Structure formats: structure tokens, C-alpha cells
Amino acid sequence: MPKPVIEICLGSSCFARGSNRYPQAAARWLAAHGIAAELRGRRCRKACADGPIVAIDGVEHQVPDLEALHRALASLIDAAPQSVIQRSRA
Ligand code: FES
Numbered sequence: 001m002p003k004p005v006i007e008i009c010l011g012s013s014c015f016a017r018g019s020n021r022y023p024q025a026a027a028r029w030l031a032a033h034g035i036a037a038e039l040r041g042r043r044c045r046k047a048c049a050d051g052p053i054v055a056i057d058g059v060e061h062q063v064p065d066l067e068a069l070h071r072a073l074a075s076l077i078d079a080a081p082q083s084v085i086q087r088s089r090a
Contacts, residue, residue: 004037004076006030007055011044018065019052025066026054029073037076 008022009015023039030037047053047060054063054072061072 004035004057005040005055006037006073007040007042009044009047009051009053009055010041011048011051013044013048014051014053017052019054019063021066022052022054022063022069025069026073029070033073033077035073035076 006026008019008026010019023041026039030039042055045053045060050062052063054061054069056072056075061068063069063072
């Protein structure tokens with residue numbers, strides 16, 4: 001089963017609005033929730049007015065801040081099959 005793909009726009013407009021903080025924040029959130037995903041940067045897709053933009057499996061989300069990033073990533077918890085969720089067993 002392929003991992004979900006998370007693409008964070010690092011174009012100049014999204015970057016200036018804070019998307020530069022998102023790769024590290026997303027990696028931390030995914031690790032904390034035990035979700036294996038492919039995390040990528042991407043170039044501007046001409047949705048700058050709505051940015052920062054984060055696409056999850058091709059679905060674009062408006063992500064104005066870290067709280068919104070976490071909400072967008074949380075969609076993976078319900079959508080992901082168990083095979084991509086690697087929860088630790090304590
Ligand atoms: S810079 Fe992100 S959509 Fe244009």
C-alpha cells in the first residue's frame with residue numbers, strides 16, 4: 001500500500017506566509033502520530049492568494065498556520081488504512 005503523499009508549497013508567496021516552518025512541523029506531527037507518509041516540497045501551483053497550500057494525496061488544503069496544518073494532517077488518521085499507521089505498542 002503506498003504511503004500518503006504530503007506536498008508543501010515552498011513557492012515564494014507560501015514561503016513568505018510561513019510554509020517554511022511546515023516541513024519540520026509536519027514531520028514531527030507524523031512521527032508523534034506514528035504515520036508513515038512521503039513528505040515533499042513543491043513549487044507554486046498558482047494558488048498563492050489562498051496559501052500557504054498543502055496537498056495531501058493531491059487534495060489541496062489552505063493552511064494559514066500550524067494549527068491548520070495539524071487539522072489537515074489529522075485527515076490521514078481516518079483515511080489511512082491500518083498498514084500505513086505504525087502506532088507504537090507501549
Ligand atoms: S507560492 Fe504557493 S501556491 Fe503560489
